[in-house]
Amino acid sequence: MKSVAFHNLGCKVNGYEMDYMQQILQEKGYRVVPFDEKADIYIVNTCTVTNIADRKSRQLLHRAKKMNPASVVVAVGCYVQAGGEDTLKDASIDLAIGNNKKKDLIPILEEFLSNKEKAEHKEQEEAKENKTLQGRTIIEIGHTDEYETMVLHRTAEHTRAFIKVQDGCNQFCSYCIIPYVRGRIRSRKIEDILDEVRRLSRNGYKEVVLTGIHLSSYGMKSGNDFTMSKLLWLIQCLQQEEGIERIRLGSLEPRIITEEFVKGLFECSKICPHFHLSLQSGCDEVLERMNRKYSTKEYYEKVCILRKYFDEPAITTDVIVGFPGEAWEDFEKTKEFLQKVGFYEMHIFKYSKRKGTPAAVMDKQISEGEKALRSNTLLELEKKMSQAYRKMYLHKQAEVLFEEERRINGRNYQIGHTREYIRAAYETEENLSGQIRKGMLTDFLMSDILLFQPQIH
Template sequence: MRKAALHNLGCKVNAYETEAMEQLLEAAGYEIVSFEEKADVYVINTCSVTNVADKKSRQMLHRAKAKNPDAVVVAAGCYVQAAADKLREDAAVDLIIGNNRKADLVPLLEAWFAGKEIRESITDLAGSNEYEKLHINKQAEHTRAFIKVQDGCNQFCSYCIIPYTRGRVRSRRPEDVEEEVKILAEEGYKEIVLTGIHLTSYGIDFKDEGIDFLTLIKRLHEIDGIERIRFGSLEPRVITEEFASELSRLPKICPHFHLSLQSGCDDTLKRMNRHYTCKEYADRCEILRKHFRNPAITTDVIVGFPAETDADFETTRRFLEKVHFYEMHVFPYSRRAGTRADRMPDQVPEPVKKERSAVLLKLEKKMSGEYRSSFAGTEQEILLEEPVTINDEIYMTGYTKEYVKAAIRLDGRDPKALKNTFVSGILGDFLTEEILLLNEK
């Protein structure tokens, strides 16, 4: 039996695809082993979102070949789409598989081991409207399953290479999504997270059939066994009165909304080619707060984008404070060759980016603590996930629908028996900066 090891780089969509490739290999008779072990096949699902991501992808490919020079090293994913010519010349790489072709992994390996001269499977995604058929029936995490429902992006933000590495928007058939979610529900999963490269574009290629993102959500909401539905990153413009009102009527929806922002300065948003203003974004947050009680609103922010002045940054800081997010993912701007932003003048020095990041991370910590504190004394339900030790005492942790982390005392109970079960109680004191104690009912 041949051994295969996989390593994922990048986003939740990549992680889903890596899980799907692992299951393809298992079904073909491969033994899946840790990436740190000696294997016959190494599959690296690469990322190409920044120059740094490209470098990490190359490093992991070379590390795999160093582990076993006789192994078949497979490069898959976004870096393949961005740099296929370089990979064809790289002695550490044996097979290359582009996006939308990961389902070809096993046939390519069979051809390789049969001595056939087939080294790649790559599609020009610019003109493709085909959705890649990958499926999963389990995930490493047994309480929460990530479901890829959409691929590609039509937005062309000035800092982003993804429309070129992932292609145009392509949606997965709703009946195909339903089938996978039903299988996962039968396997015991109680929470699903819908993910995609530009999730809220779901259905634009099905508009003649009257299928959109909300249609998909409602269909999944009817599946028995699934108790919670979360979303990946959402485009702010999808949040309308109608959309929020409809969601608020669905009890399985988690009031946890990740609305990508990137900057709180209109001038910077224009240079980024983001298609909204700060006022429009803030209005969307207010719509959510109107229809949901104390929803968790999280976001991404890029600091040090080309030509961002001190005044621009201060405008962003004040805007973030005004909206008052639960969590913020703060990224110093990272140049990516092939994007418009890489060619823009007035690139911000790295020390300035670092300083601005520190300011926003401090603000994030303050706002996050305040949001968590707002739940103290309220009755909540958490889905238990894993045990942790805090001050020499063992607790079982889980999350509320708003993704606030809480814990119960084990008191001698078996953590394996508690995993993937719901527990209700009153949230009390902080056990750590990020974990509240849930006093069970």
């Protein structure tokens, strides 16, 4: 049977879909090898969220073809969905598969392979058509309401399982291409989710992480009325599942945070007090140009609701610096707001111009040098705030799910995460992977890892 190598770029949803593609090919008998080895087939699950992501996607596709010119290089996902005709001209790509077609990887791949010898003798235009099996492997994603059903038995991570429950986005932020390459919101059936969670639980997973392109839209048919979201109901259903001890949430839309929603979360004992509320800017004028549909005042109110119910929850976020028209005063407002909120972790991104989005043609584009300066400033702030949050948990009780063994300074440690997603280390020769232990966080082992001492039973 042919060998196949995988490489994934981008978000947790991409990661889930890559796990599924690898799973079904293995079940079919394909032999999986590392990406840097010679393979018969290379599959790159691409990303297009930024220009850098586009470039990385192209580089990996070219690298694959260079490693084995006779191989079949398969470009999958957002990059090919967004790139259109220009992407199909790339000689390193043999087969292109768009979003909502990943579930059909095996029949698509096998049809392509059966036609490959004939395709080699066709003219260039015909060969380009063969890259999409005459246009059948990339659909008009904006017009589908079909959820692309996939079911995992295992994931790349051995202790926590990422569960994709939703796809698509209706927000149309002015900088973002994702609604165009992922389509409108659509949700997975609750029965499919519960079946997958039960299967993963039987395989030893203790924690599930709910993820989606716009997770807060779970269960919604259209629009932006998040009182219609069924995400809380989904969490309440998962709360009843035996074997699963933790439920962690992916990125949340700030507008879903209400007293009713958070009270419902608090009543679910398995929910992890770790909430990622995407912010993007701490300046109202910039938020408006971004089409983010909330103000900093409203965002802060949401943070206060979370802290009203949960004791020192981990609140994390995303921030874009250098958005078109962001004056230095706007950046200073953002910095002040970030300090006011006091995040545990922040993912800092330099604005990346995406062709086809409103922001790409806005006036007053910021230079790359200025973006780098602002990014570095916030990265330093993030480091300080993250350290302060971890320090706050010293000498407090914690619960750690152990995930891996790691040797640090000549000593063996078991490494895991608390419910707040603080990395913790316990010095032991025992393999604790997949086990949950309660104990105390006692000191810093490294700047981003706290020492953990389990309770003695």
